Amino acid sequence: MKTLFRFFHKSILLCILSINSQAQTPPNFLIKSEFIFSTDEFPECHASSIVQTHDGLLVTWFAGTQEKNPDVSIYASRFSGDKWSKPIELANGIQSPTLRYPCWNPVLFQVPQGDLLLFYKVGPDPVHWWGMIRRSKDEGKTWSQPERLPEGILGPIKNKPVWLANKTILCPTSTELDGWKLYFEYSKDLGKTWQKSSFLNDGKNIMAIQPSVLFHPKGKLQLLCRSQNDAILEAYSNDNGMTWSEVQKTNLPNPNSGTDALTLKDGRHLLVYNHTIRYTGKWGGPRSPINVAISKEGKKWFAVAELETEPGEFSYPAIIQSSDGMIHIIYTWKRKTIKHVVVDPKKISGKEIINGQWPK
Template sequence: MSIAARVLTVAPLWVLLAGASLAIGAVPPPQVEEFIYEEAPFPQCHASTIAETPDGTLVASWFGGTREKHPDVGIWVARKTPGASWSAPVEVANGIQYTTPEGQVVRHPCWNPVLFQAEDGPLLLFYKVGPSPRDWWGMLTTSLDGGLSWSTPRRLPEGILGPIKNKPIALPNGSLLCPTSTEDDGWRVHFETTPDLGLTWIRTGPINDGESIGAIQGSILTRADGSLVALGRSRQARLWQSVSTDGGASWSEMTLTDLPNPNSGTDAVTLADGRHLLVYNATERGRSPLNVAISEDDGQTWTMIHTLESEPGEYSYPAVIQAKDGTIHITYTWNRTRIKHVELDPNQL
């Protein structure tokens, strides 16, 4: 099916849900559209993340195992060096806690890895371990060789989860601002800042009450004036949004946008030319279609430019970055069985 036809497939629903705050556009087919792997030693996967290393290698990670919440779920990584194919998935972290004298292994599932390549520093891999999102804890492992090998994972300080699904951003002072959230007392968004790549932390309080708007899993965009916009998933069938004018120390009252959301993860990135790009399910129910939208006015209005998937199924939890060469890379869950990678040309948006 052509890209134009795929956009038209969902256009009536999109127009109905988003009203006057959108336009419909289209882009040429992706430069790259591929599965990161065809076969793996786990039946299910979810919650991918992607980063680029200084030499141009793409590194992707996700959690995989029998099924979400199963104790055997671990964190897996694959690499794609320039001009090569993706490497076979390798498990780099698990939730093993200890072994009893009787030989029983006590283990918890892993969740939501988040990759971030520090400037002049290591590749960071944040993830969570625990029985459920209500009581998980944050973990961090690092790589000095572009994801080939990883340090012994360490637990983050009590009450610090790290970026909960989507990547941090680097502030002008070099600190990382991490969008995070909790689910143990309503769905509430807060932010964590680390000036030293995860050694010490500053944590803000929640920016919503978890009742009038139940919100989690933010992404952070940077405006031309230096202010920040966060937006993400909610239980209210719309994406939420908040603004910070002081580098993430405080945030405006959370509001709901016109963009539909079926209570599923999203991701967004500020492009080098100042535009913002959003990947999300443009529907109130289900996890198909999966769409790409762009904003040229600091997130006030969005134009849907591409539909990644429109067939029945689950296409969800996207991650998006812009590489040094300008190309846009998106990964997402494909029916819980594989992770898909798509590359777009920003000059064609």
């Protein structure tokens, strides 16, 4: 009898292990999943950005004791072989020996055949911060001195700028000064001078920040953004982002958390976001799971994957597609590190998201 019991016990255990192993098998489109630095490197980190370099990748983020604390600085790590380099500080908010402000939301952008730009914000909070920029002529190995952007120009607020066919840098941005309002900043001289569009929303009925930009045929642009309206919002432009249609809700939820979107080389659109609803919490809403969706035309979205599903914060994604066609997604992992995943776009597909419901 004992022998029979041990046999069944072992069989059940093997069955459970087999099921767990199958559940943990990564989807075939996921090429790599890794931390950029160890979870004990900083007390807290957030808001990363990524760019491809000649020899690999460069990632930036802010880190310190806690968001909004004066010791929060901008850091970077480079991948140029088989591992990520040790983080180095790129910028801080020191104003004088007795005054220091936190840094916020770094954004990297490589001007085609030009400088690599690092945008970031400095100030006590998102209402009173100002825009800063540093420039690199060697893909981030060395940098110019920090420059304050012109008064009223913040730079891209979270998501990467885009390069338009008319050789304009278009920066998706927003303000929290008098309600949450979307607008765009643009430069026609490679970032030397800047102009800005009108606001796209009133900041009261429609409360939106942190847009990203998608490309459609015949020069049409689409924005997707974070909101306090329980949904990802969208608008369209037919004049290179100078004017936009009315900002409206999509059928995708948003818990007042950052998103990012990208038009792939094959014309499809990829979106990374938290597919959850809003509640009152420390950061505005639940930021798990973090989801990937894809669309052919930017209207019907199809569920690709949940990158993280356990409790915790998985947020503020950034996406690029590298020259080899692979998709690189980075995001905040529990405010303890930045996670990097690589996705093969040829292997992704999904079920349609209908009425805002993530398909099971």
